[in-house]
Amino acid sequence: MFLSSPSRLAISLFATLILATAGPTVAFAEESKPEIDPTADSRMQAMSKYLGELKGFSVDVDHTIEIQPEEGEKQSRSDKRHVVIERPNRLAVTVADGGESEGTVICDGKQLFAYWPSGQRYLLGDAPETFNETLQEEAALLLGAGRTVVQYATGDWYKQATASATKIALLEPEQVDGVACDRIVVSQQRTKIILWIEQGDHPLPRKMEATLQIETPDAESKLPKQLVSYANWELEPAITDETFAIDVPEDAEQVESLRDEEPSDEGPHPLLGAEAPDCELKLLDGGGQKLADLKDKKVAVIDFWALWCGPCIAALPTVDQVATKFADRDVAFFAVNLGDGADEIREFLEKEKLKLPIALDPESKLGELFQAGSIPMTIIVDKQGVVQVVNIGYGDGLEQKLCDEIEAVLAGKQLAQDALQAARDAQRGGKPIPNGPEAVTSKDAIEDQVAFNLRTSVEAYKKVGSRDDAWDDAAIEFLTEASRHFASAKGHKSQVELIAMAEPLAEQGCDDPLVKYCHGAMLQDGQPDAASQARALELVEQAYHGLVERGYPASRSFAAAERIHRTLKNDASQAAKAEEYLALSEKHALESALQDDLATNDGRTLYSHLNGFAESLPLERRQQFCEAAKAHEEKSPYVVNMLVGEYHLDAAWKSRGTNFASDVTEEGWKGFGEQMDLARDAFEKAWKAAPKRPEAPTAMVRVAMGHSPSPEREMRMWFDRAVEAQLDYRTPYSHLIYGLLPRWHGSHDRMYQFGVECMETNRYDTDVPYEFCEAVWRIMRDNQNPLGSRYAQRPGLYEAVRKICQGYINQGEERKRRLVENGVARIRLLEPAMGGGETPA
Missing domain, CATH: 2.50.20.10 (Lipoprotein localisation LolA/LolB/LppX)
Incomplete structure (x- = not known):
């Protein structure tokens, strides 16, 4: 091919x-x-x-x-x-x-x-x-x-x-x-x-x-x-x-x-599995051969070639040898030449000592009839007149391959059916989604985040904290539970429960800054009344200065400064103070990047926090922040390049604008391409630094979607790398589904088949099967879908949704079951008339 x-x-x-x-x-x-x-x-x-x-x-x-x-x-x-x-x-x-x-x-x-x-x-x-x-x-x-x-x-x-x-x-x-x-x-x-x-x-x-x-x-x-x-x-x-x-x-x-x-973008040849066109071959040595006359008598092997085509010239002697092997079998060979003169062909055959029957196609009419858009192309037609094989191109092992295919067709095997099914399977593209027990999931990611939180809180408290026998044990227990809470670990304590643990510590006079910060954060996030909010801000401000003075990890100082800035930034009377803490947030963010340890997954937590902060900055200030971060690239290649890449990715889309491609200005396209190239460079560096983290390949799915010479294939390649790093990291699924929209690089059928692929992982301990519902939801909402909400009546769709719901119910995970039921509700809202479809379990 x-x-x-x-x-x-x-x-x-x-x-x-x-x-x-x-x-x-x-x-x-x-x-x-x-x-x-x-x-x-x-x-x-x-x-x-x-x-x-x-x-x-x-x-x-x-x-x-x-x-x-x-x-x-x-x-x-x-x-x-x-x-x-x-x-x-x-x-x-x-x-x-x-x-x-x-x-x-x-x-x-x-x-x-x-x-x-x-x-x-x-x-x-x-x-x-x-x-x-x-x-x-x-x-x-x-x-x-x-x-x-x-x-x-x-x-x-x-x-x-x-x-x-x-x-x-x-x-x-x-x-x-x-x-x-x-x-x-x-x-x-x-x-x-x-x-x-x-x-x-x-x-x-x-x-x-x-x-x-x-x-x-x-x-x-x-x-x-x-x-x-x-x-x-x-x-x-x-x-x-x-x-x-x-x-x-x-x-x-x-x-x-x-x-x-490489998977073909074009799918199987249109003639594969179809009846061969009715035609008559004009032979070089005179006379003709109607394909219809071979029906029920012989298998036909037809090779399309030309003298100007190097691979054709390389392949033709092999086809000639195969023809000799099957000379006494029910097989008819024809090499159809496209466009060359008869004298030139005879001279070539004599020079190469080839005896293969030659058919002439001086105006390429047969080539058009058989859709020989790429040559050499060899087709095998069975005795019933059905095209069972279409081979395009030339490669090693051609002789054995062709012999095996002819023998199979002579034996009555339906090679076309197998090839078409294989093409449908290959249409998914890429590697199978890794659904084995060894696959990394969000459970592993949460454990990594808890470990990071414990190292930067409990372990840090033991080294630099304000310790006292009166509150030590209670402070360590409180920080341990706060670490689990911030990571959303299973069974973690609520904000109310954590406040109840922190209040006695405050009454005992515990002045450790990290304990104060966690106490203030729980109040701010869990108690919306004005008094609690004021107390929360006071605690976090006290905590910030103590965290810096005692030498807690920079990520803790950053969290406190950034929380104060976030609290004050919308209060005009506090503008100067908000700006002060914004500058401090930037300072500690850059220091935090240096905490990454490529031997662990600490960088994932750091990147998540730092990029959320960076994205909140005005674009020009964000650019300055990223430029400053580049000074730390050697010591923190993953976090720094992720921050830089995300900036360039957003800058690319800002340059392009949200218009249709036909309405984007030349200057917009130029800026888009330049920024995308910079984003690609940064994300690839990040991925090479930490290939077992999913964020960089996830971002590359977006880059490939917007700026790649081979977008669909490259999107799938980076998607594969992302889910290999974490099976149920949901963002790459969302990016790939969006990139497979017809307006981008796919089709509604590609989206649906990808959803089926997700469902067939059967990993109901994760969100992966639910991506089927997300794909369907996207298709139904797409304005290029002529069926609109009636797409929900696609045969087999609701059976698939029922299977997914039941799979989650069997897991006994209430959160997952509700998640899927929400997806089913989406589909029902779009299609009031279900056509008799039964409500999924």
Whole structure:
């Protein structure tokens, strides 16, 4: 299979150019003679020969595709690459500054390396001996704009570029960046290419323009136009081994194939499981074959290929060998060529000694009928005329795979049904949600928070607290219960109960600042009357100064200062005092960041408290706070980068605004992209520092949703990492459901299937199965859902809700049961007429 985004996107952008320069898209009838200007032809041959013989060179390539919609402004996308070539097989193709695509391909002469940053995957294998062989490797899919340069280096470019030309003409010369150039136009049936070739002894390509040709004259301006410039040529430069050094990123995963690892964005081929189109194949050796005539007699294997397609040429001998193996079986093989001339095909078959029956498709009509959008494509049709297999692309093990599939179809196996079911399962994407007993849950997170609270309260009290035998035991018990309360631990004491524990301590004269702080916090949160609120503020103010003086952990001083600021900030008469405590809160917040211990989960609690405070700041002041936090990045990489990333994420959306994408200004998009890149950098640093904490990958789900060349796949990758860190951390579920909305990167069916996936974890000791209800609720509320509330009548939906409710009831957890019942109530409110649906238990 071809790669999906970003690689699929890059291929779609460069497809026209690559096809135009690598060979014919559609050939013409044999009697059609091309018009060739000898001067133009000579210059093209000279360029091809010159570049094919240079020992080495380097060049910067800028490839831009421009699209003019019927309405709105022109849109463009640019791919910029720096390419270094050295014979016989060394190359380095890297992304240059300002490019919008990605991918690195390096061959050091011994190994071929291709890295895909978004997928954090790479290929590493033996180096091909020639550049032609490199172009046939899967790694070549990541060459982007650099592909044309590698084609030039093969020495075969002229033959490939002119194979299906109908006209080669010389235009008026022009200058490109001050360099005098011959201008040559190469016309094909559907493509026109204009080349600017440097005049003189160095016939270098300086510019290329490719456009599609169609019959409707007023539509040409709306078709994509591709512009390529070649600059900063260096001929036989001083190249060292460092130029081709392979540097494998630490966090990247080596894979056998990017194709196999990546789920297809497009799903199974439309013909899979369907009846094969009724058609007649026109054979190269004369005559024809109707597919319908093979019904009930033979299995048909049809391979779509073309001479310009490197993977096709690599795969065809294997298909030929398989055809020989099944020569005496009920199997008919046909290799349908798309667009090449009969003489060219015969020459190729003779050279390669291939005997495979060839069918001609000069105008690609069969290709369109069988929806062969990517080649090589091989389909297997059973004796009943049903398409059981559709294989796209070429890879290792093709022979065995094809033989096994043919044997299975001959045996009557329904491979299409299995493949379609597998595709439905794969549509979920990503890894299975980790639902085993070893999965980390909120119970573990609460235990971690209790442990942090105990270390910074009880243990701190024992070291620096105001201790006295008269209240020591009671103070420790009170701080222990307060630690459990602040963490919402199961069975924790209420505010009223904690106040009842604190009052005797105050009567005994306990003056410990942390005891006073916890006492004041319980009063403030649990006693709304004016007298209690005034006393609470007084206690917390006294506590703040004592916490600082006695050397309690900075997180405790921060909590007190921030609570005082929060209490005073809306009182105009206390503005100066509120500002004083705001500044103190910022100071202690920065000090608190240094308490993180990457060996524990302390940073999760610290980040939660500090980011809540940071988000309350005005954006400009928040920026200053984050800039100050960066000074502590080395000592506290997780907390600092999380704070910085969250700032940039919010700043990105502020730059963009809440308008529809079509209404966002150019300046808004620019600011959005810049801030998103900064957020990505910060969150990735945080994740690398503490990969077992879920907050960084959770934030990256939002980044991928808004700013990624492969959004759906990357959202799922970061979601997987988040729930691997904590199964029931609810925020990534919410982000992913939102990102799967049709207006973003998914569909209502994807949302529903994700909800089913959550339900099927059967982890009723967590909130995870309930996410099914959240997904349904989102779908029903979405204005792009034409069914509206009637979506609740989807077959099986209420059976699923009943199953979820019963699952929670069986757990005996009242809180979870009420949670789910609230979700069911939401659905009922949207759909008064239940259509006879029974109320879930």
